Amino acid sequence: MKILLNSIRIFATHGVLPMEHTVGAWYTVDLQLTTDFTKAMISDDIDDTLDYSGIYAVVEKEMQTRSKLVEHVAGRVIEAVFENFPAISAIHLRLVKENPPIPSFKGQSCGVDIQTTREEWLEIKKKSAVTSFPFNNNH
Numbered sequence: 001m002k003i004l005l006n007s008i009r010i011f012a013t014h015g016v017l018p019m020e021h022t023v024g025a026w027y028t029v030d031l032q033l034t035t036d037f038t039k040a041m042i043s044d045d046i047d048d049t050l051d052y053s054g055i056y057a058v059v060e061k062e063m064q065t066r067s068k069l070v071e072h073v074a075g076r077v078i079e080a081v082f083e084n085f086p087a088i089s090a091i092h093l094r095l096v097k098e099n100p101p102i103p104s105f106k107g108q109s110c111g112v113d114i115q116t117t118r119e120e121w122l123e124i125k126k127k128s129a130v131t132s133f134p135f136n137n138n139h
Contacts, residue, residue, distance in 0.1 A: 001034065001037055002032045002033060002034055002035075002092075003031075003032075003033045003050055003052070003055075004031065004033075005033075005059070006030045007028060008030070008056065008059060010027050010059075010060060010063040011024055011025070012024060012027055012064060012066070013025075014027070014066055014067050014069070015068065017101060019101070021066065025097050025098060025100070026098040027070075027073075027096065027097050028094075028098065028109065029059055029063070029093070029095050030093070031059070031081075031092070031093055032092035033050065033055070033090075033091055033092075034088065034090035034091070034117075035049075035087045035088050036087070037050070050087060058081055058084050058085075059077055062077045062080050063077070070095055070110075070111050070112055074112050077095070078091055078116065079121075088118070090116065090117040091116055092113075092114070093112075093114045093115075094111065094112070094113045094114075095111045095112055096112075
């Protein structure tokens with residue numbers, strides 16, 4: 001069972017180049033969140049599922065915290081979603097930057113696509129010697 005938040009467009013100032021911090025760019029986020037919402041299918045009670053607006057707020061907050069790399073932003077989003085929503089067992093995140101400042105680039109966007117379970121994510125952090133994610137990364 002998956003909950004979907006698709007085509008979330010957010011303006012942010014991520015990037016390696018100094019001008020990206022000033023000019024900014026549009027990003028698109030797609031999320032597939034694995035969780036059991038069987039109870040909500042029967043009860044029609046919002047307390048028996050995930051709070052979509054809460055998930056969106058977490059994504060928006062992490063997207064507004066500047067990073068050099070979309071890989072880092074994606075990692076922060078995954079960490080924050082897992083931390084704030086214990087019922088989520090797996091995440092599929094797609095994060096793309098529209099019109100990236102790549103010389104002669106003829107595409108529309110570039111970015112990352114990550115699928116991970118909660119257990120895999122903990123293992124990734126352990127192998128990277130990361131015990132807590134650097135949420136306050138001021139680049």
